[in-house]
Amino acid sequence: MSDATEQGEEQTTQQRLRERRATANREARRILSRPGFTGTIRERLALLRDEAPRVYDLDEPADMYGNRIVETLEDRVAGLLGMEAAAFFPTGTMAQQVALRCWAGRTGNPTVALHALAHPEVHERNAFSQVSGLRPVQVTREPRLPSAEEVRGFEEPFGALMLELPLRDAGYVLPSWEELVDTVEAARERDAVVHFDGARLWECTVHFGRPLDEIAGLADSVYVSLYKSLDGFSGAVLAGPGALVEEAKAWRHRYGGMVFQQFPTVLSALVGLERELPRLPGYVAHARVVAAALREGFAGSGVPWTRVHPEVPHTYEFQVWLPYDAEVLANAAVRQAEETGTFLFARPWAPAGPGLAVTEVTVRSAGLEWTADDVKAAVADFVSRLTE
Numbered sequence: 001m002s003d004a005t006e007q008g009e010e011q012t013t014q015q016r017l018r019e020r021r022a023t024a025n026r027e028a029r030r031i032l033s034r035p036g037f038t039g040t041i042r043e044r045l046a047l048l049r050d051e052a053p054r055v056y057d058l059d060e061p062a063d064m065y066g067n068r069i070v071e072t073l074e075d076r077v078a079g080l081l082g083m084e085a086a087a088f089f090p091t092g093t094m095a096q097q098v099a100l101r102c103w104a105g106r107t108g109n110p111t112v113a114l115h116a117l118a119h120p121e122v123h124e125r126n127a128f129s130q131v132s133g134l135r136p137v138q139v140t141r142e143p144r145l146p147s148a149e150e151v152r153g154f155e156e157p158f159g160a161l162m163l164e165l166p167l168r169d170a171g172y173v174l175p176s177w178e179e180l181v182d183t184v185e186a187a188r189e190r191d192a193v194v195h196f197d198g199a200r201l202w203e204c205t206v207h208f209g210r211p212l213d214e215i216a217g218l219a220d221s222v223y224v225s226l227y228k229s230l231d232g233f234s235g236a237v238l239a240g241p242g243a244l245v246e247e248a249k250a251w252r253h254r255y256g257g258m259v260f261q262q263f264p265t266v267l268s269a270l271v272g273l274e275r276e277l278p279r280l281p282g283y284v285a286h287a288r289v290v291a292a293a294l295r296e297g298f299a300g301s302g303v304p305w306t307r308v309h310p311e312v313p314h315t316y317e318f319q320v321w322l323p324y325d326a327e328v329l330a331n332a333a334v335r336q337a338e339e340t341g342t343f344l345f346a347r348p349w350a351p352a353g354p355g356l357a358v359t360e361v362t363v364r365s366a367g368l369e370w371t372a373d374d375v376k377a378a379v380a381d382f383v384s385r386l387t388e
Contacts, residue, residue: 221239
């Protein structure tokens with residue numbers, strides 16, 4: 001068999017697994033998280049039909065090029081984050097490029113210090129350098145946020161420090177409040193501005209024990225996602241000083257982000273702020289129950305080694321590491337869902353080394369009905385499928 005034939009068969013196998021996983025996601029009777037984006041178009045539109053009248057007067061005129069309802073959302077987010085102003089963007093990728101190029105113009109230094117696992121470094125095809133003339137440099141590769149010592153000791157000047165809160169690819173991890181304050185102060189000592197990649201900042205209040213505005217207030221500017229935590233259709237908001245936001249709106253237009261009408265997306269975000277934002281602390285609390293039950297379940301099921309990371313989740317999302325090939329784990333997870341209606345591990349498994357794989361676990365409203373015993377029973381059933 002040729003290499004090309006083997007590669008084609010592998011791609012076909014992976015595609016079938018993705019299709020089975022998507023079907024299992026829709027049909028599972030029990031699942032820890034059922035995000036809105038996995039729903040049908042009818043289900044997504046029902047969100048606006050049922051919830052939008054509670055958050056905005058639908059008899060008001062629709063937006064045009066960022067006014068009216070868009071400005072309402074911008075004012076709402078600026079208030080929640082304790083910032084002077086805010087600008088709506090169609091994507092976080094665009095919002096952060098614009099924010100950091102605006103800061104570069106003010107500091108005179110296009111160098112952006114960030115983590116090696118930061119979203120722009122891993123998932124955005126080098127957009128900072130290729131599109132916006134920025135120069136990203138990696139402060140650390142450790143699976144945690146950069147420390148104050150690393151920021152103070154970094155070997156070259158930088159105009160901005162970008163901190164992703166939480167750091168998703170390291171396990172949705174956060175520093176302690178004291179560590180975050182020290183890191184921000186270290187950047188200030190170097191005359192750098194601080195920008196928070198707060199795509200999931202909404203989830204961080206429980207870990208820090210601080211309200212959103214106090215957390216965001218440490219930074220000079222903050223980006224938040226409108227769909228990752230809030231379950232909106234899409235979109236992002238950049239918040240910061242008024243002058244910066246006004247310039248950001250000009251660059252938003254230049255980048256092609258001045259969309260004619262955006263009211264469906266904005267309505268979904270307003271619904272998310274009203275419905276999902278108050279629920280997030282409860283999701284975090286229950287994620288800790290689920291994480292503890294996973295640890296206990298695997299310990300009692302004869303698995304030679306396992307890791308839940310962080311051991312006590314910092315948000316309602318965390319990682320699970322197991323000593324099996326990713327394909328074995330992925331097939332066992334989908335089979336469990338297909339045969340029992342319980343989808344314990346609904347996210348893909350990724351190879352993390354020889355005979356080692358990792359997945360992400362998210363606990364939202366669908367997961368609140370799971371007790372610790374439910375989780376442990378699902379673990380025992382899942383493990384039994386690893387040897388089939």
